[in-house]
Amino acid sequence: MVQTLEQTNKMLLSKERQPGKKPQSSPLTLVLVALLIVLAGATVFKAMTPKPVVQTMNVVGAGQDILPGTRISYSNLHYVAVPATFEQEGLFAKNNMVVGRIARTFISKGEPLHETSLLKEGQTLSQQLETHERAISLKLDDEALVDHGIAGGDKVDVIFTATKEGKKYTKTICQNLPVIFSLPKEAVKSKSLQGHDASRITLAVTPEQAEILSQAEETGRIRLVLRNRLSTVEPKSYGIAEDDLLPAKAQTPAQPSLPAALPAVSPFNNNLPQAAMPTLALPTPPPPPLFDLNEVKSMPEVKKAADWVVEVFTGNRRETHEFPRAQ
Secondary structure (H helix, E strand, C coil): CHHHHHHHHHHHHHHHHCCCCCCCCCHHHHHHHHHHHHHHHHHHHHHHCCCCCCCEEEEEEECCCECCCCECCHHHEEEEEEECCCCCCCCCCCHHHCCCCEECCCECCCCECCHHHECCCCCCHHHHCCCCCEEEEEECCCCCCHHHCCCCCCEEEEEEEEEECCEEEEEEEEEEEEEEECCCHHHHCCCCCCHHHHHEEEEEECHHHHHHHHHHHHHCEEEEEEECCCCCCCCCCCCEEHHHHCCHHHHCCCCCCCCCCCCCCCCCCCCCCHHHCCCCCCCCCCCCCCCCHHHHHHCCCCCCCCCEEEEEEECCEEEEEEECCCC
């Protein structure tokens, strides 16, 4: 019995000393572990890499949307950070350099102010005009403003359309007009911009052109045509009407069609419908005269009456005697 217990203990001890079988790893597990190691390495490398330092500078910018013709005040401005490598020529470093100046173009909120977007220091709108020019503002719709594609400094022609006696006529009334103030398309979407302000444009004109544009705005429709800034040619304009747009055959009056001839029927046939009754024929023209006009012209002239007439009475009898005057 004792021997049996010793043998059993030896067998158990021998089994404990034998190495056990290790579990097998799947390929997917190995791939995931490799990915985790790569990601961890990339994160550590990025954290250890020094970040490049971007040098910035503060310049004067628009604290709100600024419309053309607005005099700049401190409430319109704030500083904007721009990269130091940004083109600095024309920018402003201090607010007092732009306060009091007038905006030439639309400046959106957050945009840096530039020298080209402002009038010169101390100048007003009247100083931007030539001695023979006047400034006039027109209120037009989006189509007439070339979809708000006109900017200050551009040049435009003005086309006028009016209606007279039911027909429309169009003519170019002004050419090569300089634009002083105008709103671009991005300004129309501005929340601070009132709707009626978006349809205005200011032009430099002569006194005669100012009268023409004022009358045209009241009596018809005005449309602007954008032209190249370097263009100076002003071709002669003769105007155009509705008939000028149609082909020649459209202007030829249509000939009235004659009714179809009805069949010859007797007017005494009462069995025919009223529509089948023939219309009354026109009377035949009168016959030609029985004498020839040429013969009438060739007839001899009527003899002239005698110059002397003598009446002789014998009782109740009267006799008349004619005597020619002696030559």
